[in-house]
Amino acid sequence: MTKTSLLQAAYDPEAFRSMGYQLIDELADYLAKCQAGAEEIPANPWIKPEEARERWSAAVDQAGSVSSLQILVDTLKEGVHLHHPKYMGHQISPPIPITALAGLVSDWMNNGMGVYEMGVPGSTMEHLAVKKVSQYMGFSDAADGFITSGGTLANTTALLAARSIKAQQNVWTDGHDQPLALMVSEAAHYCVDRAAKIMGWGEKGIIKVPVNDRYQMKTDQLQRLYQEASDAGVQVIAVVGSACSTATGSFDDLRAIAKFCQQHDLWFHVDGAHGAALAFSGKYKDRVKGIELADSVAMDFHKMLLTPSITTALIFKDGKHSYQTFSQRADYLFEQADPEWFNFAKRTFECTKLMLGLKAFITLSQYGVKLWDEAVTAVVDLSQAFAQMIKDHPAFELAVEPECNIVCFRYQQEGISKKEQNQLNDRLRQSILEDGEFYIVKTWLGEELWLRTTLANPLSTTTELKGLLDKIEGFVPAHLPA
Ligand SMILES: Cc1ncc(COP(=O)(O)O)c(C=O)c1O
Structure with a gap:
């Protein structure tokens, strides 16, 4: 290989060392200022889109005109500041420093978590972190899952598994003639609606259950809506409980939904992207009671658990179910036959999968769930x-x-x-x-x-x-x- 001077500069260890030290100093100073509630740092240094484009275009039009350290420091200065105590906007945690360092190492290594041999520590940590979370959801050791790229993808993956398991036809190989549907509260996150539409179920495939004045699913409406769908020839395969809803943070009555699902042999999925994390709170864990009865639970580490986005656990009460989502072989990567906890691509959307487990594992390893x-x-x-x-x-x-x-x-x-x-x-x-x-x-x-x-x-x-x-x-x- 010809090592051009540009390639040498891009990979130069000493330049990296020097910039890295300076950058860490900048980040630590920023964190200290945020904690002091420093007036000179606004929570959101807003500028209009056209001004922002103008402001950043020189750096890309002429490579090398602005130093990389300057770009990183300015990005830090000019973006939304989640670590600032006056940040109170969207549902994203300010990451604790060790998780951000874990992010740096995972980006640096670029190990793909689809197959075990492409990253032994990352794959193992992911498995152990998911097992730990599943204990707090109240599942037995039979539970298993993985970490995937966000709540949207986790919910879609869970519903695909539900379809494989509950539909009367083998949808993976034969498609399906019978219309399928799921039930979910009208206050649920839009990604559940999107999942139903991605699966080709159309409007009929998503049955919206009304909510009460606290924006919780009216579970006493489930039977009526289920009956109406059945009478119209639609097979309802799943109910999704919100724990919690996005707009108001309301928790559905998970126990009531679980009971309904048991009566009708339906898949019970909990969208706990935001609020399943309450399972870790000694004081508030009762708000997710009934989560242990779910067939699958999605939980974002990046919404309440101080972890960089996007890091979402998808856990199946019966770990074997997680292998039924995608019934595929990939000759260059894996054969489908054996359930193997360590080859995640059998169960995830992602093929090249980020090393997400490290970000959750490092917190558990240093501070535990406390x-x-x-x-x-x-x-x-x-x-x-x-x-x-x-x-x-x-x-x-x-x-x-x-x-x-x-x-x-x-x-x-x-x-x-x-x-x-x-x-x-x-x-x-x-x-x-x-x-x-x-x-x-x-x-x-x-x-x-x-x-x-x-x-x-x-x-x-x-x-x-x-x-x-x-x-x-x-x-x-x-x-x-x-
Ligand atoms: C209840 C709920 N489910 C799912 C999502 C989507 O999660 P993600 O942004 O990780 O894809 C959100 C995001 O706000 C949410 O609040």
Whole structure:
């Protein structure tokens, strides 16, 4: 091989060492400043898309014009700051430093986790981390699974397994003539709808169960909807429970769903992408009671468990079921016949699969599940304190009592229409976004627009939350209808 000077420079160990040291210093300083709640770091240094394109284009138009260290430091400075206590937006954890270092090592090694021989430690750690999580879900040693690239993919994989196991025809080889369907609450994450559509089931294939005033599935409607589908010739194969829902963080009654599934021989999948992590909280684990009755559970490490995204466990109560999703051989990689925990590509969508297990395993190896207990408990406690602050405040309204770390609320102005109320809150959220000190999001609940916070950072406190309410109130006069 000809080693050109450019290749030599790109792989140069000493340049890497020097930049790496400087970068770690930058990251550590940033973390310390975030923890001090430093005013000079906004939670979200927002700039408009066109300005951002302009700002970054020179660095790519002329290679080498900006140093790599500068690019990394500026990226850190100008992106959303999850470690900041005023970050309260989407459902993503601020990773603890060791998990980010694990991410660096896994990117560096680039071991593909499809087959064991392409990365012995990573494959083994993934297996052990999944086994540990499955104990906390209340499963026996027969449970098994893997880590995959996000809740969306995990839910889709679980539902494909359900289809293989519950459909009356061999769908993998023969397709199916009979219409199939699953049931899920109307408050569930959109990826469940997407999974049904990907499987070609169309609108009929996703039966939306209404929710109560706490956005939990009305499980007493299951029988009626099931009967209607059966009468129309549709085979319902699964019910998906949300633990918890995305918009409000509401937990379905998993025990009631499990009972219904047992009565009708249906697959019971729990979308625990966000809230299955409560199983680690000594204080709040009862909120996921019934999860141990599921056939499969998806749980994101990156939403509540301080892990970089995207790292999702998909666990099957009977580990053997996880081999039934894809009935395929890949001559250059594996033969399908034997269930082998260590060759993940037999069971996952991914062929070249990232070394995701290391990021979960490293936390378990250093802190055990105790750290997850502390983190989950802290953010759920904080969301309850925030809900109380909102209820005590005459100008704000709480959408629903929070069950997880998601709180929806809004500013209430007397004497304006519903439409104007929605517009007011929409503009308030836009002002918060453009101001940058805090980062929060918004959601529609029925016809009403609400401000939405996910208290993702276990180091946030009620001081920041009080600051957020003050900040919102400060923007109100500018946005009141004329
Ligand atoms: C309940 C629920 N399920 C699934 C997902 C999708 O997970 P991911 O973003 O990891 O694909 C989300 C994301 O917000 C979610 O809240």
